[in-house]
Amino acid sequence: MSQSTDKIEDLIALMARLPGLGPRSARRAVLHLIRKRGILLAPLADTLQEVAATARECLNCGNVGTSDICDICEDARRANGILCVVEDVADLWAMERAGVFKGRYHVLGGTLSALDGVGPDELRIPQLVTRVQAEEITEVILALNATIDGQTTVHYIADQLENRVELTSLAQGVPIGGELDYLDDGTITAAMNARKKL
Amino acid sequence: MSQSTDKIEDLIALMARLPGLGPRSARRAVLHLIRKRGILLAPLADTLQEVAATARECLNCGNVGTSDICDICEDARRANGILCVVEDVADLWAMERAGVFKGRYHVLGGTLSALDGVGPDELRIPQLVTRVQAEEITEVILALNATIDGQTTVHYIADQLENRVELTSLAQGVPIGGELDYLDDGTITAAMNARKKL
Numbered sequence: 077m078s079q080s081t082d083k084i085e086d087l088i089a090l091m092a093r094l095p096g097l098g099p100r101s102a103r104r105a106v107l108h109l110i111r112k113r114g115i116l117l118a119p120l121a122d123t124l125q126e127v128a129a130t131a132r133e134c135l136n137c138g139n140v141g142t143s144d145i146c147d148i149c150e151d152a153r154r155a156n157g158i159l160c161v162v163e164d165v166a167d168l169w170a171m172e173r174a175g176v177f178k179g180r181y182h183v184l185g186g187t188l189s190a191l192d193g194v195g196p197d198e199l200r201i202p203q204l205v206t207r208v209q210a211e212e213i214t215e216v217i218l219a220l221n222a223t224i225d226g227q228t229t230v231h232y233i234a235d236q237l238e239n240r241v242e243l244t245s246l247a248q249g250v251p252i253g254g255e256l257d258y259l260d261d262g263t264i265t266a267a268m269n270a271r272k273k274l
Numbered sequence: 275m276s277q278s279t280d281k282i283e284d285l286i287a288l289m290a291r292l293p294g295l296g297p298r299s300a301r302r303a304v305l306h307l308i309r310k311r312g313i314l315l316a317p318l319a320d321t322l323q324e325v326a327a328t329a330r331e332c333l334n335c336g337n338v339g340t341s342d343i344c345d346i347c348e349d350a351r352r353a354n355g356i357l358c359v360v361e362d363v364a365d366l367w368a369m370e371r372a373g374v375f376k377g378r379y380h381v382l383g384g385t386l387s388a389l390d391g392v393g394p395d396e397l398r399i400p401q402l403v404t405r406v407q408a409e410e411i412t413e414v415i416l417a418l419n420a421t422i423d424g425q426t427t428v429h430y431i432a433d434q435l436e437n438r439v440e441l442t443s444l445a446q447g448v449p450i451g452g453e454l455d456y457l458d459d460g461t462i463t464a465a466m467n468a469r470k471k472l
Contacts, residue, residue, distance in 0.1 A: 101293070
């Protein structure tokens, strides 16, 4: 577009790459930002700069945060000995919004997928096996999505950890084909409370 | 959310204030940014920082750009003597995408609205009257949205400029109640080509 300068065009192109925004909504968002440049654009630029400089994955569990070990792993008030395994950070956040789980997490970073060539070593499965021993875990809750790949991953992890630890999975309430991040808090709570032994 | 640190929460809250994003899509966008922090988050932070430092409204026409006088006002290849008046910058961008107009623009920054207390001095109407004289304008195209407030503004400007300049408005093709930024290029071109005298 000849009517705006290069940097504004660059910004529109970058914003259009965010999930949920296309070229048109990116243009609207950028105009909105420029109109509110004092109260929105400047704080957003500063905050993005800080997050870009500090955001990283927790070395222990894979959650995102701004230090090497995340707030949940550092939190002394949370229960040790019980691990909740989730596919990705969005699922961890969904669990936290439900507020029903007070133990520790382990974020796999995806699911096993023959089609996409994702094997156990592409996920944090070896680290999970190590943590179960090192942290004296007694229960592992496999809170993966109720999809084919999610359930394949559940079975693979169950094989790896069999006889070492009690394995449970979210049960009642997770709809077939559903994804955790889209569930309401009540459904997540029901599924957590009714978790069953594998 | 206790699971992420303050800066990430701040970023989600700021992103949720963009048009088209809510709290959930802001969370997804931020996670996406953190996952792609090398190729997307860092460039976006840098670009936002630059735009925040340089974006401003053109002193002449009200378009946004990164210098005091915008690229369109500076462009020697565009026709002088013909002004296209639009409500806001999104409308100017829509006109430019259609590519049918090669003159200069004047961005009002809104429409007259008794309900919202917007009078002529809140818009760039006095500057428009000044420009018409100073730049020896022969035609003013009033390309405002086909809404009540848009048409009220057309009539007010027509009164101000009567007998000084030829006044035209976009005609055929603009649907009743429609807004320029949502029209396809073909409709805008048809409306521009069939513009009629007031």
